Amino acid sequence: MTATLICFRIICERSPPFTARIYAAGFDSSKNIFLGEKAAKWKTSDGQMDGLTTNGVLVMHPRNGFTEDSKPGIWREISVCGNVFSLRETRSAQQRGKMVEIETNQLQDGSLIDLCGATLLWRTAEGLSHTPTVKHLEALRQEINAARPQCPVGFNTLAFPSMKRKDVVDEKQPWVYLNCGHVHGYHNWGNKEERDGKDRECPMCRSVGPYVPLWLGCEAGFYVDAGPPTHAFSPCGHVCSEKTTAYWSQILLPHGTHTFHAACPFCAHQLAGEQGYIRLIFQGPLD
Incomplete structure (x- = not known):
């Protein structure tokens, strides 16, 4: 599925x-509302025409706003006239959902807009x-690096690279075992040829699972609070x-x-995984 170039206003x-x-x-080009041939269309009780785009414009408003107390809302579909409907049985079904009269098409902070190929926040x-700034995220990065976390195997100091993600992994970049959360530097311990894919055995707790590099999320607009980067x-x-x-692990897109x-x-x-995220376990310097 791909998003239409102009599928919502x-x-x-x-x-x-x-208010938005x-x-x-x-x-x-003639300044008329455009809908595909297969799009659902109907006449309302007051004589106006209304309709849905072929693949739908879906909106989800979070409960409690976009804050540390946010909870997922319910996905709804928005019509040409801005009416709110429950979702169709499938994305492009001809039969529209039921109108939800107690809800509106007004966007709020943290609303998600899904266009069947692109999701906008x-x-x-x-x-x-109230969102942490990029400067604040950079300060958190420097604070972690100043604590000099170490690899429990190589005893080398780990450091998160700059906020701008690179195409290659940095030599000091932290890696994590996703099944347990133990943070290491890159090493070949527990890398057995008979294991499938990227699964590795953690030298700290012997749990077997994926072993991946860690990257700091640099888009401040996605954060619901200004807390320290402790989870991945x-x-x-x-x-x-x-x-x-x-929050994001609860949002079903x-x-x-x-x-x-x-x-x-x-x-x-x-x-x-069970939660979709893990708590990171760092080892501090021995000296």
Whole structure:
């Protein structure tokens, strides 16, 4: 599935409180609303035409806002006129869902917009003012590195590289065993040829599982709090605060025509494991 170039509109008020509302479909070159031939269309009770895009414009508003207390909301579909409906049986089904009259198409801080091929996070200026800045994330990175975490096998000092992700792994970059959370430097201990894939045996607790490099999540807008980077998403290894990993691991994003799965907000990789994230266990310097 791919996202249509113009499949939705957002209309914002120009005066406080600058309310933003989302509507399905866009305009063609003749300035008329454009819908595909297979899109669901109908006439409303007041004589207006309404409809849904072929693959739908889905919206999810988090409960308790986009904060450390946030909880997932319910995915809904938005129509051309901005009405709210429950989801169709499949993404492109002709039969629309039931109208949810008590809900509106007004976007709020943390709303997710799914376009069947792309998922957007809506943040407000007010919400972003409470979000950790890139400068704050950099300070947290330096604080971790200043603690001089060590590899329990090689006893070499580990350090997170700069916030800008590189294509190659840094020599001092931390690695983690995803089944237990023990952090090491890269080494070949426990790498047996008979094991399939990337599974390795942790020298600290002997648990067997994936062994991946750790990367600090650098997009501040995805954080729900300013807590220290103590947890990592599995299996990609992106590191952020505990409450941020806990929140995103609960968010089931639409995938394909009728399935949902949780994904890392930094790389969109589908999460794995019982929780979708792990607590990192660092070893401090011996001196």
